[in-house]
Amino acid sequence: MSVGQILQVFGYDPQNPLIFNSGFFLFFFIAVMLFYPLVVSRVRVRTWYLLIFSLYFYYKTSGGFVLMLLVTAGINFLFGGLIAREKNKAARSALLWINVLWNLGFMGYFKYTNFVIATLNQVFGGSLPLQDIILPVGISFFTFQAMSYTLDIYFGKLKPVRNFADFAFFVSIFPQLVAGPILRASWFIPQINKKLSLSQEQISKALILICAGLIKKGVIADYISINFVDRVFDNPALFSGVENLIAVYGYGLQIYCDFSGYSDIAIGLATLLGFKIPPNFNSPYRAASITDFWRRWHISLSSWLRDYLYIPLGGNRKGRFRTYVNLMATMLLGGLWHGASWNFVFWGGLHGAALALDKLIQTTIGRRSAASMLKNPDPSPLSRVLGLVLTFNFVSFAWIFFRSRDFASAWLMLSRIFTKFNPRVIFLWLAQYHVVAALIVLGYLFHWVPKRFELGLEERLSQVPVAVQAFILAIVIWILFQFRAADLQPFIYFQF
Numbered sequence: 001m002s003v004g005q006i007l008q009v010f011g012y013d014p015q016n017p018l019i020f021n022s023g024f025f026l027f028f029f030i031a032v033m034l035f036y037p038l039v040v041s042r043v044r045v046r047t048w049y050l051l052i053f054s055l056y057f058y059y060k061t062s063g064g065f066v067l068m069l070l071v072t073a074g075i076n077f078l079f080g081g082l083i084a085r086e087k088n089k090a091a092r093s094a095l096l097w098i099n100v101l102w103n104l105g106f107m108g109y110f111k112y113t114n115f116v117i118a119t120l121n122q123v124f125g126g127s128l129p130l131q132d133i134i135l136p137v138g139i140s141f142f143t144f145q146a147m148s149y150t151l152d153i154y155f156g157k158l159k160p161v162r163n164f165a166d167f168a169f170f171v172s173i174f175p176q177l178v179a180g181p182i183l184r185a186s187w188f189i190p191q192i193n194k195k196l197s198l199s200q201e202q203i204s205k206a207l208i209l210i211c212a213g214l215i216k217k218g219v220i221a222d223y224i225s226i227n228f229v230d231r232v233f234d235n236p237a238l239f240s241g242v243e244n245l246i247a248v249y250g251y252g253l254q255i256y257c258d259f260s261g262y263s264d265i266a267i268g269l270a271t272l273l274g275f276k277i278p279p280n281f282n283s284p285y286r287a288a289s290i291t292d293f294w295r296r297w298h299i300s301l302s303s304w305l306r307d308y309l310y311i312p313l314g315g316n317r318k319g320r321f322r323t324y325v326n327l328m329a330t331m332l333l334g335g336l337w338h339g340a341s342w343n344f345v346f347w348g349g350l351h352g353a354a355l356a357l358d359k360l361i362q363t364t365i366g367r368r369s370a371a372s373m374l375k376n377p378d379p380s381p382l383s384r385v386l387g388l389v390l391t392f393n394f395v396s397f398a399w400i401f402f403r404s405r406d407f408a409s410a411w412l413m414l415s416r417i418f419t420k421f422n423p424r425v426i427f428l429w430l431a432q433y434h435v436v437a438a439l440i441v442l443g444y445l446f447h448w449v450p451k452r453f454e455l456g457l458e459e460r461l462s463q464v465p466v467a468v469q470a471f472i473l474a475i476v477i478w479i480l481f482q483f484r485a486a487d488l489q490p491f492i493y494f495q496f
Contacts, residue, residue, distance in 0.1 A: 115340030138178030196274030213264030241421035288387030
């Protein structure tokens, strides 16, 4: 191999960005772990060691945008210190607002400039040219992560870090850099200068998470996406109503396995490095209400929006009507956070309306009296089953608008489901897509596996030698290569 070819392998390739399920990432992580035991007990060296690898990881993912990542870190580091030193309340608020506007403006330029131009052209019939803007991978994640630093300092939850390397490491730590979970500064920064340890139990838990994440992403999400779901969403008119409906449920499983798979791998890798990252999913399709769903789905984002947007807007402290308005505003902005499309805004609006309705039911129509609550604190099995079915189907319905490329495609899909259902096609579909059908059924069944089964598996795995655990991981990687498509499928949330 020539020097040029070696540089090409280690350089940035926009056609092959570095992702967890690529072969290069395996070598990258082995390289990280090779010398990590030598530096893990020396805090300063450890921070610089992981910072350099993290910046290289982002360079391999997004090229020169690694400089933008450092600029974002620098600005937030600077404002965090200024806010902490400022005693005047009005000045502190002004500094916070400048910082928030800078972060949102910077992110907004890359994400929403062409969205705004296209909307203006559509509304006013103009012909403003779209701009040639490349969206940096993971900008929404690391921007919100960096903002949590100044917000936590402003709200008195955190003291500013003295060393820029510590803060840059917090913003760029590679396991969760490009697709979350979104770390809170008050959660992660205190870990940076602590003595780290890793027990056999933690290693077992990390390996289970990594294996589970790889299977979710590489086996389930990618396979059903390439072989069925994408085909239907790209051309819903070519498929019957029942196939469209299966594709909707299939997409619900795909996006869960894709995103929670990434989160599992990120948490597992961070655990192997000795750091703790809170869970980002908790069996969301087992939610019995839409409020319960958002306590289980993308927990790092939903809690970020709750603490830094919904509650500062007034939360539920300013009356019912204001509560509903705050819920709707939070979810509309949450939808827009996902991308520059009115589909995402509409998806957020659907969830905002559902949350407001759920709040209304809880506080007025469906609220049980204190006496009945004392007699029977748990909901009846029937009401829980009804809640599960309604919530799952509402979330699935909303996914149609989230996934479809435009509103016309979404309405067409709904039209096929309600007017061209043709249930007899199911037998032909099963014959043609039996692997897809099996993966969808297995995926949802595993989603319902009781927690005690997972805990039991962790306990058993923790008792076997590390060599056996590594062998299990090797088998999982071999399975991934059997299911691997010609082109690696990037994680869905990379685009956000």
